[in-house]
Amino acid sequence: MRFRLAPTPAQEQALLDHCSHARYVWNLAVEQHQHWRPGRKSAPDYAEQSRQLTEARKAFAWLAAGSQTVQQQALRDFAQAMSNFLAGTHRRPTWRKTGVHEGFRIVGQRGKHWDLRRLSRKTGQVWVPKVGWVKFRWSRQLPEEAKSFRVRRDRAGRWHVAFAVIPPPIDGPGTGEVVGVDRGISVSAALSTAERLSVPGLRAAEADRMRRLQRRLARAKPGSDRRAWVKTAIGRLKARETDRRKDWVEQTSTALARRYDLIRVEDLRIKNMVRSARGTLDAPGTKVRAKAGLNRSIHAAGWGLLVSRLEQKAPGRVQKINPAYTSRICHACGHRAAENRESQAVFRCRACGHADHADVNAAKNIRDIAAGRVVTARGALQSPGGAVNREPQPVLSSG
Numbered sequence: 001m002r003f004r005l006a007p008t009p010a011q012e013q014a015l016l017d018h019c020s021h022a023r024y025v026w027n028l029a030v031e032q033h034q035h036w037r038p039g040r041k042s043a044p045d046y047a048e049q050s051r052q053l054t055e056a057r058k059a060f061a062w063l064a065a066g067s068q069t070v071q072q073q074a075l076r077d078f079a080q081a082m083s084n085f086l087a088g089t090h091r092r093p094t095w096r097k098t099g100v101h102e103g104f105r106i107v108g109q110r111g112k113h114w115d116l117r118r119l120s121r122k123t124g125q126v127w128v129p130k131v132g133w134v135k136f137r138w139s140r141q142l143p144e145e146a147k148s149f150r151v152r153r154d155r156a157g158r159w160h161v162a163f164a165v166i167p168p169p170i171d172g173p174g175t176g177e178v179v180g181v182d183r184g185i186s187v188s189a190a191l192s193t194a195e196r197l198s199v200p201g202l203r204a205a206e207a208d209r210m211r212r213l214q215r216r217l218a219r220a221k222p223g224s225d226r227r228a229w230v231k232t233a234i235g236r237l238k239a240r241e242t243d244r245r246k247d248w249v250e251q252t253s254t255a256l257a258r259r260y261d262l263i264r265v266e267d268l269r270i271k272n273m274v275r276s277a278r279g280t281l282d283a284p285g286t287k288v289r290a291k292a293g294l295n296r297s298i299h300a301a302g303w304g305l306l307v308s309r310l311e312q313k314a315p316g317r318v319q320k321i322n323p324a325y326t327s328r329i330c331h332a333c334g335h336r337a338a339e340n341r342e343s344q345a346v347f348r349c350r351a352c353g354h355a356d357h358a359d360v361n362a363a364k365n366i367r368d369i370a371a372g373r374v375v376t377a378r379g380a381l382q383s384p385g386g387a388v389n390r391e392p393q394p395v396l397s398s399g
Helices: 009-035 046-059 068-086 204-219 225-259 288-300 303-313 358-369
Strands: 002-004 102-107 115-118 123-128 132-137 148-153 159-163 178-183 189-191 262-266 318-321 346-348 355-357
Touching: 002 132, 009 046, 009 068, 009 102, 009 123, 009 132, 009 148, 046 068, 068 102, 178 225, 178 358, 189 358, 204 225, 225 303, 262 303, 262 358, 303 318, 346 358, 355 358
Parallel strands: 178 262, 262 318
Antiparallel strands: 002 159, 102 148, 115 123, 123 132, 148 159, 178 189, 346 355
């Protein structure tokens, strides 16, 4: 659960010092592991790195002036990141950069390593080691079982505190109602109920300002004050866009979890879909800029975040469906053909003439395919002449 921090100027400087210490310790750990090669001595584990940190704090006063809790937790986070990498579930941990990775984590016993108190209905305070009591906006109820928190500064210069608390799941209506969700670019989420929902992005004036700022950034001298100002202004606009997307995802996922007992979505491999098309020097890619634009649009539509939040809010009530041919099958008669989809938005069946919004038709197929209701008495999934279509059909995936 994330809340907006309101540190004083002195507290902000202390928080930035914590961020730089955590980043410094993390980068040293990355360097140690990147130095390892076959035949060399094994890279130090967490216990050895912790001992080295103790010696470094004795040798350097500026490091000892920081919080040992913050620095120690950075090593724990790195050890967990390496464990995830070796398990094959995450990428290898890499360098953290100033201005990009500004944050740290506090873990420990409440009342000893950190604490929390409420001042008023909308204001609270969190105690940060070597910083003191820092105010934050208490915008929603915070459960008592919070055991750790993370402080982070975004590119727009805003500070947030996120407590490690798992919110309770949202109960369904109990009516047995099922909905299909098709994710797209122009329509972020099309429902089988014919609702079409889109992520609110930057307004026209904001998009124009973004383009002007990006041109100014390209002309600004590296390291100059003007470049720093332009980067902050761009960060504020991007943060505004991100906030709107996250707010839309939260509201949409909550509404779906409350309205439907079963939510069916496409089982999309988003990481594969947004891979770069640049290729290599020997085999360069084609239409690289167009593919890059498509990748940005996919990220901006919030595909992955929407499903992640649905699975968290409605655990066990989200089914992932194989998306194969769902955009080509007529929901009315089951006829499948690439020509059925006339354009990005228009679906018109060549067999029965049924017309619908293309994304809504796909959402209806996603809703009904797992139950087998796409196959109708008319001979669904057959050609107009009656020949059986032998191509692979959509099935419920194991995901």
